[in-house]
Amino acid sequence: MSEGRRYHVGDLPGRLIREAREMLEEGGLKQLNLRALAARAGITAGSMYHHYESKTALLAELAAGGFMELRRDLERADHEAGAGRRLRGWATGYFHFARREPALFGLMFDPEIAELPQVVEARAAALAVLHRIVTEVASAQGRADPPLRHITLAVWAAAHGAAGLAPSTPEGGELIEDVIAGLETLFRPPST
Numbered sequence: 001m002s003e004g005r006r007y008h009v010g011d012l013p014g015r016l017i018r019e020a021r022e023m024l025e026e027g028g029l030k031q032l033n034l035r036a037l038a039a040r041a042g043i044t045a046g047s048m049y050h051h052y053e054s055k056t057a058l059l060a061e062l063a064a065g066g067f068m069e070l071r072r073d074l075e076r077a078d079h080e081a082g083a084g085r086r087l088r089g090w091a092t093g094y095f096h097f098a099r100r101e102p103a104l105f106g107l108m109f110d111p112e113i114a115e116l117p118q119v120v121e122a123r124a125a126a127l128a129v130l131h132r133i134v135t136e137v138a139s140a141q142g143r144a145d146p147p148l149r150h151i152t153l154a155v156w157a158a159a160h161g162a163a164g165l166a167p168s169t170p171e172g173g174e175l176i177e178d179v180i181a182g183l184e185t186l187f188r189p190p191s192t
Contacts, residue, residue: 013051016041020062024103029110034058059107060116066104067122070097074129083140086133088180091159095176098163105163130156158183 019041023032034055038045052058074093081089098105113119131152138146162179169175 012041012043012047016048016051016058017062017065020058021104024062024107028103029059029107032059056112056116059110059113060118062104063108063110063113063116064118064122066101066108067119067126069101070094070108071122071126071129073097074126078129078133086137087155087183090130090133091155091162091180091183092176094156094159095163095166098160099166102167127152127156154186155183 016037020032020037023037023040032055034048034052035045037058038048052061073096074090077089077093078086107113108119108123114123131148134152134155135148138148138151158179159176162176166175
């Protein structure tokens with residue numbers, strides 16, 4: 001085993017996740033299989049099953065970890081955004097994560113993986129950041145009883161859609177700016 005492939009037993013699950021993520025980024029979901037992952041990590045294929053009962057279990061952990069990473073990025077974006085720019089901070093943070101990590105982002109929303117309990121829980125934690133921001137922005141604007149859940153879903157769908165559309169549109173990375181302009185218009189306080 002080469003020096004770069006040595007591991008400590010206690011680090012094996014983390015190493016497998018890191019290697020799986022690299023494989024996902026290099027070749028996509030179809031190229032990621034447990035036998036190749038075991039070989040890459042320098043362990044026997046049978047050893048994989050001591051840590052992950054199936055490929056689906058490994059992918060669920062990888063996707064849940066992606067949502068935890070996304071949540072941290074969104075919290076940081078919110079913290080760095082100015083008072084009137086919180087939705088912009090969230091939307092651009094979401095968009096840039098999707099553009100920076102396309103393979104992981106795709107896995108996070110893969111239909112077979114997205115509804116697994118640990119992925120659902122991690123996704124809910126990431127979206128809770130947006131719900132909190134929407135709630136606080138609406139309150140600061142003095143909006144009485146806004147439909148917070150619907151607003152949260154609309155903002156999420158807009159950012160997610162922009163991330164999905166960007167690679168196939170001439171505007172690409174600028175698309176999120178147009179989407180944000182629309183969201184800001186939506187959230188502009190009513191004039192008196």
